[in-house]
Amino acid sequence: MDTPKTILLVEDDVFLRDLLAKKVGLEGFDIISASSGADAFSKCGDVVPSLVLLDLLLPDMNGLEVLKRFREDERLKDVPVLILSNIDQEADKIEAKRLGVEGFMVKSDVLPQEIINKIREIFSL
């Protein structure tokens, strides 16, 4: 049997984080939650996630900055990243695309199931 995929969820809103973590967990993925950019890097100290679900407006840094640092890190540079944000400015989308994200989803426009479908698509499941 394949090793379960580990998903890092970087989201500062505790309610949204818990709701999505529950759904992702119910779908059989291992989930690690982080509430800030620094927390995300700290959690990656022990494990390289199979996918990062990344919010853009974080308390300590912009999600795009987190993404840039992932891309500059030898261990983490190839980890797929899916942006989940309620800010959908064109400039952010262009920059995220330039940094090679798997997708950009507006949280208020999608259901958790649609995020799961996208995750499955990324993992080719």
Added chain:
Amino acid sequence: MIEKINREAELLLVVGRDAVLGEVISINDAKFPHLSRVIYDDDSKISPLEAMTRELTIFVPTERCLQITTVPLRFSGGEGMRYIALIRDTTREKMVARSKDEFVAVAAHQMRTPLSIMKWALNGIIEGNYGALLLEQRDILKDAFETNEKTISLINDLLMLARMEDGKFDYTFSSHDLSSMVVDIVKRYSFFAKGKEITLTYSKPEAGSSLFMFDSTKIELAIHILLDNAMTYTPKHGSVSISLRFEKGWAIISVKDSGIGISEEDKARLFGKFFRAKNAISVSPNGSGIGLFLAKNIVEKHKGNIVVESKLKEGSIVTIRLPLEGLAIPKKGKMK
């Protein structure tokens, strides 16, 4: 060679009149870097044959946004070409626009986040992720979910409107298959139609390519607006049909419904911003009145047109016509 420079330009570009008059300025001139960038554009060309305006940002040492209009002056006496460069300092208006953008982005975030929480929480409970529900409880939560969806849709409409009015609603034109796009949209609406017991049909164009240049995101949005209206204002057991055909250089998309219809008086105001007909308000009190205004704007940016035919209590036909030849397509594929 610099023949004249006024006091404001001296201050703006940090050059002294005595130092610069009579000087020949080169590309990337180390002595007069800002003046050099005013004279030469990014392609290192000194100037065009007709008046041209471009934007320029310099740091002196703080950021300054300039609008440069270069005008060639022609003389009959064979004195050669001279140019006058008019510099407008647009720093303040750019800063205001940037602050407004940030405000809209933050406002969007602040409004969307609680709505996302409601959406995900209600959806999780309705799906049974937190235990089984009684039928009545589920129905009440579904109503709450739908109300939340309407608010999200309203926020999205207002955001799009703000972007459009700020010139941030960029258009990117590329080749797309309109027919397959309509098929996808109809698929997404079939679930909605089933729930409301509305017959939804799609009439495809006759054989042939439906590939042409348009902004797919924006045209998709316009078709969504038309279908959304048709579904909202058509009662249970009614019908909605969408057709696509190609005729004499035009793609023609029509959405026909057997809904509440539009009065003659309201037709003239239908595409106005925030306009809502009385009979529409009674069916759907929470609409924003922005949809058709946006759709018209999108279609007209493609040099197309949108028209409505309707009879009260009988239904409506809204038709979008888009030119197949790229009348609207700018050279670099983008426009605002």
